[in-house]
Amino acid sequence: MTVEDIQKAKAAIPFNREQLESVLRGRFFYGPSFDLYGGVAGLYDYGPPGCAFQANIVDIWRKHFILEEDMLEVDCTMLTPHDVLKTSGHVDKFSDWMCKDKKTGEIFRADHLVEEVLEARLKGDKEARGVVSEEVEESDDKKRRKKKVKQIKAVKLEDAVAKEYEEVLAKIDGYSGTELGDLMEKYKIGNPVTGDELEPPKAFNLMFETAIGPSGAMRGFLRPETAQGQFLNFNKLLEFNNGKTPFASASIGKSFRNEISPRAGLLRVREFLMAEIEHFLDPLDKSHPKFEEVKHIKLSFLPREVQEAGSTEPVVKTIGEAVESKMVDNETLGYFISRIYQFLTTIGVDETKLRFRQHMGNEMAHYATDCWDAELKTSYGWIECVGCADRSAYDLTVHANKTKEKLVVRQKLETPVEVTQWEIDLTKKLFGPKFRKDAPKVEAFLLNLSQEELEKNAALLKSDGKLTFTVPEVESEVELDDKFITIEKRTKVEHVREYIPNVIEPSFGIGRIIYAVFEHSYWSRPEDTARSVLSFPPLVAPTKVLLVPLSNHKDLAPVTAKISKVLRKEKIPFKVDDSGVSIGKRYSRNDELGTPFGVTIDFESVKDGSVTLRERDSTKQVRGSAEDIIKAIREITYNGVTWEEGTKNLEPFVTNIDSE
Missing domain, CATH: 3.30.930.10 (Bira Bifunctional Protein; Domain 2)
Structure with a gap:
């Protein structure tokens, strides 16, 4: 197939x-x-x-x-220690928007709520107009709110409103908390089950917090x-x-x-x-x-x-x-x-x-x-x-600024270059007496000023004779004159270029990829919708081969053991199913596991060593020596060869085991 x-x-x-x-x-x-x-x-x-x-x-x-x-x-x-994720911005910004039911305290994620309500209204609009649309399975959240959805599903919308809903849904990932709150108010979106009013969206940090060490003094997070x-x-x-x-x-x-x-x-x-x-x-x-x-x-x-x-x-x-x-x-x-x-x-x-x-x-x-x-x-x-x-x-910039460790690449220049830039000099012996315990914070702040900030402050220092700064974590404003700092534009020759790389x-x-592959690989056989198939590429299938002895007859056991030994040596994952049910049922339940190949061992296998190879999707079968069959499995699974190419030297085999 x-x-x-x-x-x-x-x-x-x-x-x-x-x-x-x-x-x-x-x-x-x-x-x-x-x-x-x-x-x-x-x-x-x-x-x-x-x-x-x-x-x-x-x-x-x-x-x-x-x-x-x-x-x-x-x-x-x-x-991960708190300081690392504070520096990276996650402590302050790694959030989603949530809103709470004022009566029940139930929590909703704001963007998902807006999305689901507007989608339900659009679906109701189409049904009211007699438009047949592709059915999409409801999520658990949507099922839980089914009562409210049913009440709105047959309401016809004005054309302009329907278009507006579609435009909002196209942009749903880009709205801020305030904008989501405005949408909820504009479109009268409350608790989708009870209709109760919800509080405006608030930021909720998504990180799990913990404490590192027995004292609990070091705050941390699961990354x-x-x-x-x-x-x-x-x-x-x-x-x-x-x-x-x-x-x-x-x-x-x-x-x-x-x-x-x-x-x-x-x-x-x-x-x-x-x-x-x-x-x-x-x-x-x-x-x-x-x-x-x-x-x-x-x-x-x-x-x-x-x-x-x-x-x-x-x-x-x-x-x-x-x-x-x-x-x-x-x-x-x-x-x-x-x-x-x-x-x-x-x-x-x-x-x-x-x-x-x-x-x-x-x-x-x-x-x-x-x-x-x-x-x-x-x-x-x-x-x-x-x-x-x-x-x-x-990332490298903020961590370097926080730790005072350079995170840079140094590139030797074939031709030295002249570089002109603003530089700041600090009279550090004056900082301790003036700022005491805050001296390191003030120094770090000044040394991390950008070229634009240095240029601006150089002009202010020249005109006013002093500068005033607001330094994070320092309570009062910092005022400095030219005794404390000097800002000058200087030219120097550089033999090495130093830069912070981009990423x-x-x-x-x-997990999301795995689930999507599950859906993309899943189908049912048209002749029997109860027979499900997961058409995984052989390379990712959990098990590559199902060994199926035709019966539990003792003569088949040595052949099964011999082929198992070869597959194990070849590092090809396989399972043996010697249960008493029919071969068709054994293959069918392994189609559900996505197993791409089945090898049937019968009484001819005892006589001449030949076995039958079945392909999961098409149910086509070929026959040949166990050695040639395993070679075909290996080539198709690990070397990307097609079924047709991999089995071209094997004999087609016709049977009705899939109907058993």
């Missing part, structure tokens, strides 16, 4: 999320954590097939990025991302790379976010696996030596301007065209966007359900100058699964 055939089969039978969830939980891909105690929202455990599937995806990610791009992998602690450990190890990584840039570090590990309202299974959880890359490069040269290899790749983009116009119609062009037109800022950012696309399609993402959406200005993370999200379409809508941001020099960061949410 070709990809086109599977797409036809999917189109013939509407997607059923409940049926998929039943398969995933029934076969223990994953399940709620602490289920015996009633579970905890946003926490899940992976079972055997889920663990294997995740491990395969991580392995491919490591080979696709770390090995192919020669990256430096690190594994940093999940516990919300893996990036900070990579930035703090920059000097060590640079030295390991012999002082050369550009280079990239990478990290794979757990991160934690205290979600306001966990929902949608693996898509919004409180503990999750991340894979992040920090590519350090010269801010004056953001080209990439391998960009030529990917510039032809055609992608679907949703740029900022399209969203601001209230549209979600993608722009399709090559990454080369996107970079040349400056829609995507630079080659390195474009290169990683393309590599993200290649990775996602390799592991089973449907490329027709993949787009790259640019962050809008007021949506941008505090550290980013540009950011594109790889979004995957699921029954929950378009879901951000990978972020690819240009973090500029923000391009691709950041992958592995």
